Amino acid sequence: xxxxxxxxxxxxxxxxxxxxxxxxxxxxxAGYRFVRGCGCRGAFCGACGTVYRxxxxxxxxxxxACQEVVQDGMYLxxxxxxxxxxxxxxxxxxxxxxxxVLKLYPEVFRCLACNTxxxxxxxxxxxxxxxxxxxxxxxxxAADLSFDCLLCGLCAARCPAEIVQYNVALLxxxxxxxxxxxxxxxxxxxxxxxxxxxxxxxxxxxxxxxEPELADLYNNRDMEPRD
Amino acid sequence: xxxxxxxxxxxxxxxxxxxxxxxxxxxxxADAKQELLHGFHPDFKDEVFRTxxxxxxxxxRTPKEYADVFEAYSTIDPGDFDLSKVDHDVDVLVIGGxxxxxxxxxxxxxxxxxxxxxxxxxxGDSNTVMAQGGIQGADKENDSxxxxxxxxxxxxxxxxxxxxxxxLVMDAPEILxxxxxxxxxxxxxxxxxxxxxxxxxxSRKRMHAARDFTGGEIMKTLKDEVLNRDIPLIEFASAxxxxxxxxxxxxxxxxxxxxxxxxxxxxxxxxxxxxxxxRLHVTGFPTSNHYGATADGLVLGYRAGAPLIYMDTIQYxxxxxxxxxxxxxxxxxxxxxxxxxxxxxxxxxxxxxxLETRDVEAAAIIRECSGRNKGVGTPSGQPAVWLDTxxxxxxxxxxxxxxxxxxxxxxxxxxGIDMSKHPILIYPTQHxxxxxxxxxxxxxxxxxxxxxxxxxxxxxxxxNRLMGxxxxxxxxxxxxxxxxxxxxxxxxxxxxxxxxxxxxxxxAELEAAGVPRDRTAPMLLPxxxxxxxxxxxxxxxx
Numbered sequence: 001x002x003x004x005x006x007x008x009x010x011x012x013x014x015x016x017x018x019x020x021x022x023x024x025x026x027x028x029x030a031g032y033r034f035v036r037g038c039g040c041r042g043a044f045c046g047a048c049g050t051v052y053r054x055x056x057x058x059x060x061x062x063x064x065a066c067q068e069v070v071q072d073g074m075y076l077x078x079x080x081x082x083x084x085x086x087x088x089x090x091x092x093x094x095x096x097x098x099x100x101v102l103k104l105y106p107e108v109f110r111c112l113a114c115n116t117x118x119x120x121x122x123x124x125x126x127x128x129x130x131x132x133x134x135x136x137x138x139x140x141x142a143a144d145l146s147f148d149c150l151l152c153g154l155c156a157a158r159c160p161a162e163i164v165q166y167n168v169a170l171l172x173x174x175x176x177x178x179x180x181x182x183x184x185x186x187x188x189x190x191x192x193x194x195x196x197x198x199x200x201x202x203x204x205x206x207x208x209x210x211e212p213e214l215a216d217l218y219n220n221r222d223m224e225p226r227d
Numbered sequence: 228x229x230x231x232x233x234x235x236x237x238x239x240x241x242x243x244x245x246x247x248x249x250x251x252x253x254x255x256x257a258d259a260k261q262e263l264l265h266g267f268h269p270d271f272k273d274e275v276f277r278t279x280x281x282x283x284x285x286x287x288r289t290p291k292e293y294a295d296v297f298e299a300y301s302t303i304d305p306g307d308f309d310l311s312k313v314d315h316d317v318d319v320l321v322i323g324g325x326x327x328x329x330x331x332x333x334x335x336x337x338x339x340x341x342x343x344x345x346x347x348x349x350x351g352d353s354n355t356v357m358a359q360g361g362i363q364g365a366d367k368e369n370d371s372x373x374x375x376x377x378x379x380x381x382x383x384x385x386x387x388x389x390x391x392x393x394x395l396v397m398d399a400p401e402i403l404x405x406x407x408x409x410x411x412x413x414x415x416x417x418x419x420x421x422x423x424x425x426x427x428x429x430s431r432k433r434m435h436a437a438r439d440f441t442g443g444e445i446m447k448t449l450k451d452e453v454l455n456r457d458i459p460l461i462e463f464a465s466a467x468x469x470x471x472x473x474x475x476x477x478x479x480x481x482x483x484x485x486x487x488x489x490x491x492x493x494x495x496x497x498x499x500x501x502x503x504x505x506r507l508h509v510t511g512f513p514t515s516n517h518y519g520a521t522a523d524g525l526v527l528g529y530r531a532g533a534p535l536i537y538m539d540t541i542q543y544x545x546x547x548x549x550x551x552x553x554x555x556x557x558x559x560x561x562x563x564x565x566x567x568x569x570x571x572x573x574x575x576x577x578x579x580x581x582l583e584t585r586d587v588e589a590a591a592i593i594r595e596c597s598g599r600n601k602g603v604g605t606p607s608g609q610p611a612v613w614l615d616t617x618x619x620x621x622x623x624x625x626x627x628x629x630x631x632x633x634x635x636x637x638x639x640x641x642x643g644i645d646m647s648k649h650p651i652l653i654y655p656t657q658h659x660x661x662x663x664x665x666x667x668x669x670x671x672x673x674x675x676x677x678x679x680x681x682x683x684x685x686x687x688x689x690x691n692r693l694m695g696x697x698x699x700x701x702x703x704x705x706x707x708x709x710x711x712x713x714x715x716x717x718x719x720x721x722x723x724x725x726x727x728x729x730x731x732x733x734x735a736e737l738e739a740a741g742v743p744r745d746r747t748a749p750m751l752l753p754x755x756x757x758x759x760x761x762x763x764x765x766x767x768x769x
Contacts, residue, residue, distance in 0.1 A: 020552070020553070021553070022553050025553070025755070028755040028756055028757075029756075029757055031756055031757070031760045032756070033752065033754070033755075033756055034518070034752075035348075035463065035484050035485060035752070036348075036463070036485075038518050039348065039349070039352045039356075039517065039518055039519075040352070040356060040357045040517050040518070041517070041518055041557075042357055042515070042554070042557040042558070042638075043634065043637075043638055044356050044357045044359075044440070044442075044443050044634070045351070045352060045356045045357070045443075045517075047348075047349065047352065067553075067554075067638070067641050068641075069553060069642075086451075086454060088454070088455050088457070089455060090455070091409065091410050091452075091455075092408075123637070124637070143412060147412070147437075147438060147440065147444075147633075148438075148440065148633060148634065148637075150443070151447065170447055170448075170451055173410065173412050173444070173447075173448075174409070174410025174448060174451065175410065176410075176412060177407060177410040177411055177412040177413070178407075178408060178409070178410045181407075181412065181413075181415060181419070182415065182417065182418060182419030183419050184366070184407075184415065184419045184420060184421050185419060185420075186366055186367055186368060186420060186421070187366045187400060187403055187404060187407075187421065188404075190365070190366040190367075190400045191366075191400040191401060191404055194372065194397060194400050194401070199371055199372045199373055199397070202371065202372075202373035203372060203373050203376055203393055203396075203397065206373060206376050206377060206380070206389075207389040207390075207393060211385045214377070214380055214381070214385055215257065215381070215385065217377060218377055218378075218380065218381035219256075219257050219381075221374075221377060221378075221381075221430050222430065223430050224369065224425070224430065224431050224432055226425050226565070226567070226582065
């Protein structure tokens with residue numbers, strides 16, 4: 001084997017691939033054309049959650065196929081979909097409390113605090129911590145800790161209590177933004193001004209201008225300083 | 228991980244950092260910008276383009292890669308295709324599950340329309356989910372929709388359709404309010420004041436963010452709401468062809484990406500919200516776009532008779548990752564420059580103000596590398612310049628980068644680069660399609676009952692979009708399209724005349740123009756398998 005190649009086992013089947021490729025690009029090199037298991041290709045969408053093991057270790061590791069570079073002797077499988085429970089709710093009618101969370105996701109009670117979910121998170125999120133925060137009603141904390149969640153589902157796939165952490169997290173963030181975050185007075189005021197037509201004349205005037213007039217205004221507009 | 232040679236070069240950036248720390252760098256004059264764009268922006272290179280010989284925008288030019296999908300046959304033979312069984316009979320068919328499609332579906336559903344949302348991959352798979360930097364909206368005391376409007380027009384080189392630009396800026400406060408009510412966690416101060424920053428070409432700090440997951444946070448929320456409202460949804464179902472009664476759209480053929488069967492939809496109105504075409508890789512540029520960005524909706528709309536606008540302008544995001552190769556083309560969000568990041572050449576010298584509009588910024592980087600030979604080489608041969616990120620920590624304190632751009636920090640950390648300590652290497656990447664299907668301010672195209680919203684449409688941003696106006700665009704125009712399409716659906720009777728006659732006419736045009744028969748579209752997915760494999764492919768069945 002050339003020193004620039006690695007052998008990877010895609011769902012058990014060996015392929016030789018260049019060793020500096022990500023799992024995703026290595027699978028494409030091997031001949032896979034993704035329909036599932038590939039999305040943004042940049043660690044934002046959670047389509048390519050992957051479980052793998054190296055030949056010298058019994059432990060399972062996780063990663064995103066678009067980010068993780070292959071290793072020689074890597075046994076891997078993508079888990080592009082997880083059939084997790086998703087509660088249906090009206091965000092307007094909920095309160096930001098543990099009761100709301102537990103009513104929709106009673107299984108959160110079953111959390112064993114085993115921390116398996118945290119170990120399974122490719123985003124290094126303190127998953128167990130946010131589940132515990134939700135359990136004790138600290139919705140803002142749960143929202144804050146879970147912010148970088150990509151909904152890949154690997155936490156739920158590993159949870160012995162069958163909690164669907166990522167959906168609990170999404171609920172907490174929505175509760176936080178809707179019911180806890182302080183209102184923006186300036187936004188409310190601006191919305192009212194727009195609705196009352198305060199800017200209609202200004203806009204109409206600009207819309208009537210020809211290019212040289214606009215360019216003159218644009219090139220001489222005052223700029224708020226950068227940070 | 229940087230090579231020893233790169234670490235040596237980084238010392239030059241470090242050497243100039245102190246004097247750059249509070250250095251004022253002037254904005255370019257209008258003339259200097261034009262000279263730079265004409266000299267170095269790909270939009271001004273004739274060899275990039277081809278003039279279309281068929282369809283409603285015949286005679287207009289577009290990048291060759293786009294021309295190849297517009298001037299292409301369907302794999303459906305319109306003379307021999309069974310449309311006798313209608314699988315879904317709806318008021319409003321929304322095609323595309325990104326920010327625009329989800330917004331459209333929510334509003335149309337709210338208005339009581341019988342909606343079907345279909346998407347090629349998963350609900351939420353889109354460029355929306357990848358947008359990091361922010362969403363614009365003039366909601367601060369020192370700002371106004373009119374000031375926003377002027378920034379949009381100037382950034383777009385005054386080519387914007389005024390009614391569309393007006394809709395964009397005037398709807399913004401309502402959009403921010405709507406998103407927050409749905410549960411999008413915007414960055415705020417303790418008193419509720421939105422934390423807003425600059426983007427390239429903004430004259431006021433009006434970029435709202437949800438850390439550096441702004442689009443992700445919006446998309447996750449919209450997706451959750453679509454599911455909460457139980458809006459009929461089919462994932463992994465790509466639109467493959469529109470159906471018309473001759474000139475008005477009446478339905479679509481969908482393609483099940485997994486079983487390969489097709490489905491027939493009969494609809495009163497149709498909204499195309501299929502995004503752009505970054506995965507066409509214009510002139511071989513890497514792209515920041517989602518896997519599904521293959522311009523399918525443009526192709527379908529064009530065949531049905533909808534003209535294009537500004538399809539000869541592509542936005543190259545100035546700061547795509549140039550190293551390590553594994554993340555080539557992915558974005559270093561503009562927010563990095565908004566919060567003080569500086570761009571330098573191999574000598575550690577700045578050569579452009581960091582918040583020029585994206586086209587100007589990208590052209591300056593291309594000039595620095597290929598015109599002035601002051602770029603930094605990388606092992607793959609990809610040219611690059613430095614984006615000095617550690618300077619942000621010097622300006623705003625240690626830990627700023629991890630707090631303000633956590634997703635990006637993590638991405639570089641995965642490859643052994645600590646961007647709070649070392650600068651990163653960047654080069655422009657294909658990012659956005661400024662043009663698209665021409666629409667009015669209710670999002671209707673020139674084809675009756677066919678609407679378009681989001682990146683698939685054109686005219687809002689003129690020939691260059693500003694940062695943060697795309698997340699705004701998808702929600703503003705997604706909602707407008709949803710409302711207008713639902714409204715129209717209540718006032719018309721459904722036509723059950725679903726035919727491919729427009730495709731038959733389009734194929735005849737292609738044949739007359741001598742377009743090779745083996746050129747087909749829509750593409751649906753890009754091809755990234757090794758070319759050697761294609762030569763040994765065996766089809767399972769015909």
